[in-house]
Amino acid sequence: xxxxxxxxxxxxEKALAxxxxxxxxxxxxEGFPAKRREAADRLPExxxxxxxxxxxxxxxxxxxxFYLEQFEARVVESxxxxxxxxxxxxxxxxxxxxxxxxxxxxVTKSKSMIGEEIAINEHLEHHGVEPVETDLGEYIIQLxxxxxxxxxxxxxxxxxxxxxxxxxxxxxHLAPERALExxxxxxxxxxxxxxxxxxxxxxxxxxANMLIAETGSIALVTNEGNADLTYSLPKTHIAIASLxxxxxxxxxxxxxxxxxxxxxxxxDMSVYNTFxxxxxxxxxxxxxxxxxxxxxxxxxxxxxxxxxxxMLRCIRCGxxxxxxxxxxxxxxxxxGWVYSGPMGAVLIPNLIGLDEAGHLPNxxxxxxxxxxxxxxxxxxxxxxxxxxxxxxxxxKTAPLSRSLLRAWAFVTARPWLYRIMVAPAVSALAALGRxxxxxxxxxxxxxxxxxxxxxxxEGGTFVSRWNRGERPGEKKP
Amino acid sequence: xxxxxxxILGAVRDAIAKSHGSAAGGPTxxxxxxxxxxxxxxxxxxxxxxxxGRKARVDLFIREAERVNATVARxxxxxxxxxxxxxxxxxxxxxxxxxxxxxxxxxxxxxxxxTLLKVEEGRAxxxxxxxxxxxxxxxxxxxxxxxxxxxxxxxxxxxxxxxHICVVAAxxxxxxYEEVWSRxxxxxxxxxxxxxxxxRTVNWITGPSRTADIEQTLLLGAHGPQRLHIVIVDE
Ligand code: SF4
Numbered sequence: 001x002x003x004x005x006x007x008x009x010x011x012x013e014k015a016l017a018x019x020x021x022x023x024x025x026x027x028x029x030e031g032f033p034a035k036r037r038e039a040a041d042r043l044p045e046x047x048x049x050x051x052x053x054x055x056x057x058x059x060x061x062x063x064x065x066f067y068l069e070q071f072e073a074r075v076v077e078s079x080x081x082x083x084x085x086x087x088x089x090x091x092x093x094x095x096x097x098x099x100x101x102x103x104x105x106x107v108t109k110s111k112s113m114i115g116e117e118i119a120i121n122e123h124l125e126h127h128g129v130e131p132v133e134t135d136l137g138e139y140i141i142q143l144x145x146x147x148x149x150x151x152x153x154x155x156x157x158x159x160x161x162x163x164x165x166x167x168x169x170x171x172x173h174l175a176p177e178r179a180l181e182x183x184x185x186x187x188x189x190x191x192x193x194x195x196x197x198x199x200x201x202x203x204x205x206x207x208a209n210m211l212i213a214e215t216g217s218i219a220l221v222t223n224e225g226n227a228d229l230t231y232s233l234p235k236t237h238i239a240i241a242s243l244x245x246x247x248x249x250x251x252x253x254x255x256x257x258x259x260x261x262x263x264x265x266x267x268d269m270s271v272y273n274t275f276x277x278x279x280x281x282x283x284x285x286x287x288x289x290x291x292x293x294x295x296x297x298x299x300x301x302x303x304x305x306x307x308x309x310x311m312l313r314c315i316r317c318g319x320x321x322x323x324x325x326x327x328x329x330x331x332x333x334x335x336g337w338v339y340s341g342p343m344g345a346v347l348i349p350n351l352i353g354l355d356e357a358g359h360l361p362n363x364x365x366x367x368x369x370x371x372x373x374x375x376x377x378x379x380x381x382x383x384x385x386x387x388x389x390x391x392x393x394x395x396k397t398a399p400l401s402r403s404l405l406r407a408w409a410f411v412t413a414r415p416w417l418y419r420i421m422v423a424p425a426v427s428a429l430a431a432l433g434r435x436x437x438x439x440x441x442x443x444x445x446x447x448x449x450x451x452x453x454x455x456x457x458e459g460g461t462f463v464s465r466w467n468r469g470e471r472p473g474e475k476k477p
Numbered sequence: 478x479x480x481x482x483x484x485i486l487g488a489v490r491d492a493i494a495k496s497h498g499s500a501a502g503g504p505t506x507x508x509x510x511x512x513x514x515x516x517x518x519x520x521x522x523x524x525x526x527x528x529x530g531r532k533a534r535v536d537l538f539i540r541e542a543e544r545v546n547a548t549v550a551r552x553x554x555x556x557x558x559x560x561x562x563x564x565x566x567x568x569x570x571x572x573x574x575x576x577x578x579x580x581x582x583x584x585x586x587x588x589x590x591x592t593l594l595k596v597e598e599g600r601a602x603x604x605x606x607x608x609x610x611x612x613x614x615x616x617x618x619x620x621x622x623x624x625x626x627x628x629x630x631x632x633x634x635x636x637x638x639x640x641h642i643c644v645v646a647a648x649x650x651x652x653x654y655e656e657v658w659s660r661x662x663x664x665x666x667x668x669x670x671x672x673x674x675x676x677r678t679v680n681w682i683t684g685p686s687r688t689a690d691i692e693q694t695l696l697l698g699a700h701g702p703q704r705l706h707i708v709i710v711d712e
Contacts, residue, residue, distance in 0.1 A: 024692070031693045045524045052521045062496070063511035065489045070515065078675070084482040136699060137690035153690060160692050183691040191700060198700075199603050214515050215675045225636050225686040225701025232632045232678070243485070248511065249518040254654045258524070265689075269619040271545070272701065273681040280677050283628035285579075285600040287677045301488035305496040 003352055005336035008359035015330040024157050025331055028150075032322035035266025036373065046262065053259045054377045056252045057313035060244075061304065067213040067246045068295070074216025078278030080291035088118035091296050095120055095205070095238060098292050099129050102236040104202035110220070110227035111135035112207025113151055113316055114240045114296060116338035117351070120205070131205070132197045134226040136190055143170040149332030151339065152264050152318040157331045160186060194226075204230040204288065208241035209315070210256065211293070214249040217277040218293065221260065221270045228272055237276070237288035243300045244312040250275075256315060259375040264317040299351045307386050311346050313376040320370035320380060326363050335360060342370035342380045349387055354394070361387035518662075520655040527618035527652030534617045535709065538650045541620030545684030546697060547705040551647075555710055559591040562642055565706050566594075566607065571640060576605040580629035581644055600631035607640035612682075614657045615650035615709075619683055622707065623657050626678035635680055641702040643682070647711045654681070 004011060015021055040046045060067055072082045083098075085091040091114075099107060107124060109115060109131050121131040121142065133142040137155035141148060143166050148154030155163070164180035167189055179185055206227050208218035218239045220227045231237040247253050253275075261267040280287030303312055321327045321341030332340035337357070339347050345360040361384045364370075370380040497507055506512070529537060539549045550561050558581075566573055574595040583589065588596045601608055610630055612622040622643050626632045635641055651657050665674035686701030697703050 027693050031689075043524055043526070045522055048522055049524075056521070059510070059514070062493065063508050065486050065493060066508040066511050068486065068489070074673075078673070084485050086481045086485060090481060134700065135690070136688045140690070153693075155690055156693075158691075160694075163691055183694040184696055186691055187688065187696050187699065191698075194700065195603065214518060215673065217675055217679075223686065224688050224699035226699070228632070228636045228680070229700055232636065243489070248514045250658045251518055251520050251655060252514075254658070255521040257654075267545075267683075268541075269621060269681070269683040271683050271685070271687060273683075275675065275679040277675040277677060277679075281627070284626060284677060285628060285631040286633045287626060295485075297485045297488070301485060301492060304489060304492035306492075 003337040003348075003356055005348055005352065005357040005360055006355075008334065008336055008357075008363065011334035011336055012330045012363070015334040020159055020162070021157055021331050024159060025328055028153070028156055028322065029328045032264075032266065032318075033373075036263060036319060036322070037266075039262040039266040039268060042268070043258075043262065046259070049255060049259050050375050050377060053256050053315075053375055054313060056247060056255060057244075057315075057376060060246050060248065061309065061312055064243065064246065064304065067248060068243065070213040071211050071216055071246055072295075074213070075278070075291075075293055076216075078216050080216065080278045080293060082293045082295055085294055085296050086298070088296070088298050091118045091240065091294050091298070092120055092123040094294055095240070096123060096127055096129070098236065098238055098290075099124065099203050102203050102290070104129055104236070106130045106132060106197060106201045107203045107205050108132050108134050108198055108201040108230045108234065109138075109205045110207065110222065110230040111138045111154065112205070112240055113148075113338060114207055114242055115205065116148060117298065118240070118296070120240075132194070132201070134194055134198065134230055135222070135224060136187065136226075139190055139194065140166060143167075147333065147338055149340065150318060150321055151316050151341075151343075157333065198229045198233055201230075201234045203236045203238060204232075204234040205238045205240065206230050208239045208245055208293075209260070210247050210253050211241055211245045211295075212248075212250060212253050212275070213246055215275075215277055217250075217275045219253050219257070220274040220276065221257070221272070222274075223265075223267075223271045225272050228274055231274075231276060231288060232286055235288060236290045236292070237279070238292045238294060239276070240294040240296065242296045242298065244314075260315055260317055263319040263373065263375040303350055308346065308350050308383055310378050311343070311350070311383060313378055314343055314347070315376060316343075317375055319373040319375065323369045323373050325365055325367060325369070330363075335363070342384065343378075346380055346383045346387070354387065354391060358391055361391065518658075523653050523655055524618065527616070529617065529652060531648070534652055535647050535650050538615050538617040538620055539709075541617065542684070542707055543620070545620060546687075547620065547684050547707055549707045549709065551709045551711060553711050555586050555644075555712075556590075558586045558644060558708055558710065559588050559594060561708055562609065563591045563594055565642070566640075569640075569704070572606045574605070575607050575609055575642075576601055576634060576638065577609040578611055578630045578634055580611045580627075581609050586644075601633040601637035603637050605638045607642060608634040608638040609642045609644065610634045612643050612645040612707075613649070614660065615645045615707075616652075616654050616657060616681075617650055618653050621654070622680075622682045623654075624680045624682060625661075625676045626680075627676050632678045632680065635682065636686075636701045639698060639702055640704040640706070641685070642706045642708060644708045644710060647709050650709070 083094045124131045133139045140155045149157040209221045210219040261270045279291040324341050327341040335344050349357040364384050366381045573593050613625045614623040685705040686699045687697050688699035689695050
C-alpha cells in the first residue's frame, strides 16, 4: 500500500470531523481496555509474566543469528523450505513464484500484518492470482479496498450499516432484498461466501505470530479458525514472517501466549493457537503437501542494536492502540500506512523513513499509557521522543514550533523563571475554566484547541501542591 | 546479486557483535546461553491456577471451558460416549450423522450400539454437520483442548463442521500447557515422520470459533465450529 503518512495532519483533521468514525471508535475504548484489565486481574502472575516475556524477546534479539539458523535447520529437517528475503519486493517475487509453481488461481489468506506491509494482495492480483482475505474484518476491508485500521481489529472503523452496504455491492449474485441488519446475518453471508473459496484454494497464505527455533514450528493465533482452514485445505502452505518473530522454545512461546491474548482482547487464551511443523506426514489424511516460510528482513536488521532495538520485541497485540488517546480520537487510517497507534508511530518511520512519516512521532501526547500496558514493556514514549529529537536535529520541525520549543527549553531549564511565569497562568486558567473544567478555545492557541479540549488546571501548580505535601496516589494502568 | 540469506545473517551478526563490544570475535561462545536454553527447554513461570489435584483439576477444566462457551459432559467409560453424543445431537435438533476420526472408531468406541447414529470415518470435506475427534490432552488453566494431527486424527475435523465434538480422557487433563509439552516430548520422541516429536499440526482449542469484527459484537461460529462439545471419559 502506498503510504499517506506524509499527510498525517490532513488525515487526522478529516478523521476528527468524521462522526461515523467517532461512534465506531467510542465502542473500542469501552471494550478492549476494560477486558484487558479484567483478564490481568484474574491472573496474579500477569505482571511477572510480562517481565519474562520481555526477557525472552531481549534474549532472542541478542542471539538472533543463532536462532534464525537453528529455526531454518529444523524447518528443513521437517521437510519445509525457508526463503530469506531482504526487501518487500523480494518477498513478493518469492510468494508469486511459489504460487505459480503450484499452478495457483486462488490463494486464501489469513490475516498477516507482514502481508499488508509488503502489499502482497495487489501484487498477486496484478499477476492474475486471486487473493482472498478470510478473517472477517480483513475480508470486509479487502472488498472496500481499504487498509486495516487496527492491527487486530482491521474493520473497527466501520458500522454494521457500512458493512451491509459493502456486501450488497460486492455480492450481486445474492437476493437484493435480503435482510442484512444484524451482525449475525452479515457473518453468515461472509461465512458462506468464503466456504467455497476455502475449499477451492490452491495455496494458503498465513502470517506467523511466532517462529519456534527448537522445533522449526510456526505459531498461529486466531479466534475465527480462518487460519486453520487456510493452511489445512490447500496443497501448499506459505507462512510469511519477519525475522524478529523468533522465540527459542515451545515453553517460551507458551509464556508469550499467556500475555498476548490478555493484552489484545482480554481473553485468557485466543480460541485457536496452532503450531504447524513441516508439511503433512506421509499417512496424514489432510494438511498441505508443501510448506514454505518466507522470512523477511525489510528494515529489521537495521533496527537491531540501535535506538529502536526494543521495538523488535513487539508481538502486535494492539494494546498500545486501544489505550492511546490519539488513536482513539483519529483511528488507524489517519496514520496513513498499515500500522498505527503508538507502535505504528515508532515503527513506520523505521520502515519507510522519517521524510515520509515525519509527523507520526508527533501523534502522541506522551502520556505513557502505551508503555504501561505493553506486554513486552517496550519504551514507546522514549522512542517517540527520540524520533522527535532526530526530526528537530534534521531541521524538519516547523520554524514557529522550533522557536517556541527553544524558548520553552530556556524557561524550563531555569526553575525560578518557570515558577514566576507559570503560577499566574495557572490561577488565571483555573479561574476561567471553573465551569466545565475544560477549554474549547484559548486565545493564541487556536491550532491546539481546534481539535482538542484543554483541561482546566485544578489546585495550583505542581510545585505549590508538592510543597503543600500532596502526593499523587499509585494508580494501576 | 549477493545471496539474501548471507546478507541478512551478516547484518544481524554485525549488529550483535557491535553491541557485545570487544568480546565478539574472541574465543568465548557468545551464544552459549542460547544453546543451553534450546537444550533445556525449561519452563518459565507457570501460574498457580492449574496446580491442583486430579479432581480439582478436572473441575477447573470444566469451569474454564464453559466460561468460553464450550459445553461439557462426563461419561464413566468410552462405552458411554455414543449415548452422550446421540443425546447432545438430539437436544440441539441436529442431524444424527457424524464424521469421526479413525482414532475414535469402533475399536475404541462402540458406535454401533446407537442404532440411530450414522457414523463415517475420515477427514472432513465441508458437507458434514458434526465431527468427533480425539484430544491428546486438556489444559485446566484455560479449559483448552490439545489436539494432534495424524492419520488417526485429521485436522479438518476440528474446523470444517459447524459442530465439533471432542473426546478427552480425564487422566489426560493437565494443569498447564507445559505439562502437555513434556508429555508430547517423551511420548513422541523418536518418531521418524520428520518434525521430531511434533506432528504436522498441534491445535490448542479454547471454546468454539468466534469473531467480534463487526462493531465488536461477539458472535460464535465465524469460520470454525459454532458448537464445541467436550466429552470427558473418566475411566
Ligand atoms: S508495542 Fe507493545 S502494546 Fe503495542 S502492539 Fe506491540 S507489544 Fe502490543
